[in-house]
Amino acid sequence: MQKKQLLHKKPGYFRGQLLLEDDFIAEQRYHATARYRHALNLHGWGVVQGLEVRRADETTLVVSAGFAIDGHGHEIALLQEEKLSLTSAPTEAQVAVSLIYEEEDPANLGGDNQQHALHCYAVLSAAVGVAEGAVVLATVQLDEKGHIGHHGISVANRRQLKTLLLPGSVNATALDAHLRTGWLRSPFRPMPLPPDKQTPPPPFRVGPTEARSHREYNEQPNTRGAAGTMAITLPAGVTRVLRLRLAGAENEAPMHVELVIGGWDAAARKHVARNVLKANLSAGAFDTTWEIEKGDLHLETSTLALEIHAEGYARVSLVAVEVTYEHVTGRPPAQDA
Incomplete structure (x- = not known):
C-alpha cells in the first residue's frame, strides 16, 4: 500500500515549446519557494547580524545595517544605516521596530507599464502593531x-x-x-579517611579555597601530616580522564597521591575500585600534572575520587582533571586483580 502527497509543481520543458511569461514566473516561483522553505526549516528566522536599534534624539531612532530572515523565509539585507522618526506615534505608546520584506506586485504596475525587474525592498517599520512574519528588532x-x-x-x-x-x-x-576536551577545576575539599584504616593521619583543615595540614593536633605538635579523600564530579557524557593536576604553595615532606576510578559493574553486580595513578611529590611548592593512561570511564556507572596523604605540613590549592567527551565504547571499567 502506498499514499502520495503532492509536494509542489515545477515547470517541465520540451523541445519546441513556446515559452510565455507565465512559464518563467512559474520557474522563478518554484526556486524562490524552495529557498524560503530551506531557510525556515534548516536555519529558522530572525536577525542574523547587525540591525541594532539605538536612540539618536528624543524622537528619532537609528537602525544599523544588517541581515535577517523573516517569518516567510525571505532574506532581508539592510545595506546601510537608517533613521526612523517617531513624531507621529501616539504619546505613551509602546512602539515595535521591525523589518519587513516587500516586493512590487506586477498586477499594480498597469497594463501599459512593461517592467523588466520587480523591485524588492527592506522596509523598516515603527508601529504599535507588528506585521505577520516581520522581524522584531526592538x-x-x-x-x-x-x-x-x-x-x-x-x-x-x-x-x-x-x-x-x-x-x-x-x-x-x-x-x-x-569543547570536546577540557579541565574540571576545584579547590581540594577532602573528607577524612575512614577510621578502619590503621592509625589514619589527621584530616586536612578545609577552607573555602584550599586545604591545609594542622600545625597542631589534639593540642600537640602535628608530626603526622594530614590525609583525606575527595570525590570528583563527572559531567554527563564524559568518557575518559586524560590528566590530573595538583598545585599548592607549601609542602614540607613527601606527599602521596592516588586517583581512583570507582563505581559499579552492572553486568557482574560488583563494586569497582581501580587505581589509575599512584604518585609521590617531594617537598617544596608544587604544580604537577600526570598523564592518566587507563582513564576510560563508563558513561553511566563510573565515579572518580582522589586521595592525598601529606607526611608533613602542606597546602593544596588546586585539583584539576582533564576529561574528554570523545566517543569510546561504554564498557565497564576493568576490575582490580
Missing part, C-alpha cells in the same frame, strides 16, 4: 510627551535567529576541539 516605550527616554529601548522581544538543530545532529565529534 520595542520602544514613549513617555507622556512622545519622547524616547534614555532607557526606553528594550530588546527583550527582539527576534534573534537561532539555527535549528536536528535531534542527534550534534554529538561530541561535532563540537569544537576546546
Whole structure:
C-alpha cells in the first residue's frame, strides 16, 4: 500500500515549446519557494547580524545595517544605516521596530507599464502593531510627551535567529576541539579517611579555597601530616580522564597521591575500585600534572575520587582533571586483580 502527497509543481520543458511569461514566473516561483522553505526549516528566522536599534534624539531612532530572515523565509539585507522618526506615534505608546520584506506586485504596475525587474525592498517599520512574519528588532516605550527616554529601548522581544538543530545532529565529534576536551577545576575539599584504616593521619583543615595540614593536633605538635579523600564530579557524557593536576604553595615532606576510578559493574553486580595513578611529590611548592593512561570511564556507572596523604605540613590549592567527551565504547571499567 502506498499514499502520495503532492509536494509542489515545477515547470517541465520540451523541445519546441513556446515559452510565455507565465512559464518563467512559474520557474522563478518554484526556486524562490524552495529557498524560503530551506531557510525556515534548516536555519529558522530572525536577525542574523547587525540591525541594532539605538536612540539618536528624543524622537528619532537609528537602525544599523544588517541581515535577517523573516517569518516567510525571505532574506532581508539592510545595506546601510537608517533613521526612523517617531513624531507621529501616539504619546505613551509602546512602539515595535521591525523589518519587513516587500516586493512590487506586477498586477499594480498597469497594463501599459512593461517592467523588466520587480523591485524588492527592506522596509523598516515603527508601529504599535507588528506585521505577520516581520522581524522584531526592538520595542520602544514613549513617555507622556512622545519622547524616547534614555532607557526606553528594550530588546527583550527582539527576534534573534537561532539555527535549528536536528535531534542527534550534534554529538561530541561535532563540537569544537576546546569543547570536546577540557579541565574540571576545584579547590581540594577532602573528607577524612575512614577510621578502619590503621592509625589514619589527621584530616586536612578545609577552607573555602584550599586545604591545609594542622600545625597542631589534639593540642600537640602535628608530626603526622594530614590525609583525606575527595570525590570528583563527572559531567554527563564524559568518557575518559586524560590528566590530573595538583598545585599548592607549601609542602614540607613527601606527599602521596592516588586517583581512583570507582563505581559499579552492572553486568557482574560488583563494586569497582581501580587505581589509575599512584604518585609521590617531594617537598617544596608544587604544580604537577600526570598523564592518566587507563582513564576510560563508563558513561553511566563510573565515579572518580582522589586521595592525598601529606607526611608533613602542606597546602593544596588546586585539583584539576582533564576529561574528554570523545566517543569510546561504554564498557565497564576493568576490575582490580
